[in-house]
Amino acid sequence: MNEPVRTLLTGATGSLGRELRPRLHRAGHDVRATSRSPPSETDDHAEWVTFDLKDGTGLSDAVTGIDVVVHAASAPRGDSEAVDVRGTERLLEAAATAGVSNFVYVSIVGVDEIPYSYYEHKRAAERIVERSPVPATIVRATQFHEFVFGLLDGLSWAPIWPLPIDFQMQPIETGEAAAAIVDRATLEPAGWVPPVGGPEVRTVGELARAYRDSRSARRPIVPVPVPGAIARGFRAGEATCPERTMGSVTWKQWLEKTKTDSEQ
Numbered sequence: 001m002n003e004p005v006r007t008l009l010t011g012a013t014g015s016l017g018r019e020l021r022p023r024l025h026r027a028g029h030d031v032r033a034t035s036r037s038p039p040s041e042t043d044d045h046a047e048w049v050t051f052d053l054k055d056g057t058g059l060s061d062a063v064t065g066i067d068v069v070v071h072a073a074s075a076p077r078g079d080s081e082a083v084d085v086r087g088t089e090r091l092l093e094a095a096a097t098a099g100v101s102n103f104v105y106v107s108i109v110g111v112d113e114i115p116y117s118y119y120e121h122k123r124a125a126e127r128i129v130e131r132s133p134v135p136a137t138i139v140r141a142t143q144f145h146e147f148v149f150g151l152l153d154g155l156s157w158a159p160i161w162p163l164p165i166d167f168q169m170q171p172i173e174t175g176e177a178a179a180a181i182v183d184r185a186t187l188e189p190a191g192w193v194p195p196v197g198g199p200e201v202r203t204v205g206e207l208a209r210a211y212r213d214s215r216s217a218r219r220p221i222v223p224v225p226v227p228g229a230i231a232r233g234f235r236a237g238e239a240t241c242p243e244r245t246m247g248s249v250t251w252k253q254w255l256e257k258t259k260t261d262s263e264q
């Protein structure tokens with residue numbers, strides 16, 4: 001019988017990590033999950049380790065004995081230079097020493113085209129992964145439904161919703177993105193692989209109207225003209241990959257599903 005693949009999952013408490021954990025386990029991986037403050041109890045058969053990419057705490061212990069790293073830790077709202085760039089560099093150094101067979105790096109569609117600082121740090125991390133001697137797989141995904149929902153929900157209290165209605169997005173259910181990433185978490189590194197995108201490209205205006213309808217809200221959506229290169233990138237669809245519509249759960253279906261779940 002084959003030994004199970006020993007897999008380190010970073011960012012295991014995040015939106016994506018929560019979906020990756022059970023899927024990796026079901027796919028037969030022995031999962032070691034990282035967090036800066038691991039939960040005291042979980043029911044997903046992962047071994048938890050304390051780990052901080054910013055100061056290097058626990059990195060070399062975390063990768064010892066590991067075959068595959070799925071690197072989903074990130075600091076989108078924090079110090080992404082320290083965590084995403086320098087932290088990924090440190091983690092790769094530890095992975096090289098540990099003899100990791102495949103370092104799966106999760107990135108975002110459009111990081112090379114949209115000069116938003118978090119995206120620039122993700123692009124820098126991709127380059128570090130590319131140049132590292134550790135065999136790797138780099139997979140980009142489009143925005144998760146959960147992420148788009150968080151943005152719109154954060155605005156829902158406001159009397160009007162000022163939005164860049166012409167930005168294009170292609171959101172995907174987080175679980176469907178996780179399933180595609182688990183398929184890459186094998187002992188065979190694949191280098192750059194095709195991106196993982198949601199089932200349809202929609203403008204922010206369309207996404208916001210669907211959100212408003214699903215929550216029976218009546219607030220006016222007010223178009224905000226956003227100048228600059230970041231806005232140009234989102235408007236031109238650089239954060240989408242219409243040739244790769246992998247997910248099947250549309251934004252409207254996801255909204256209905258989460259509404260039903262929250263009512264139960």
Ligand SMILES: NC(=O)c1ccc[n+]([C@@H]2O[C@H](COP(=O)([O-])OP(=O)(O)OC[C@H]3O[C@@H](n4cnc5c(N)ncnc54)[C@H](OP(=O)(O)O)[C@@H]3O)[C@@H](O)[C@H]2O)c1
Nearest residue numbers: 011013014015016035036052053054073074141143144147
């Ligand atoms: N959200 C999206 O729409 C989207 C779309 C495409 C790709 N992605 C990519 O997918 C990956 C996961 O995104 P996500 O939305 O799941 O992120 P998230 O919900 O913000 O979770 C971030 C994770 O990173 C960990 N983390 C943060 N700072 C850390 C540090 N200093 N050291 C170690 N771990 C740290 C957190 O763990 P603790 O707090 O427990 O330490 C948490 O588990 C990221 O690389 C992101 O760029 C996201």
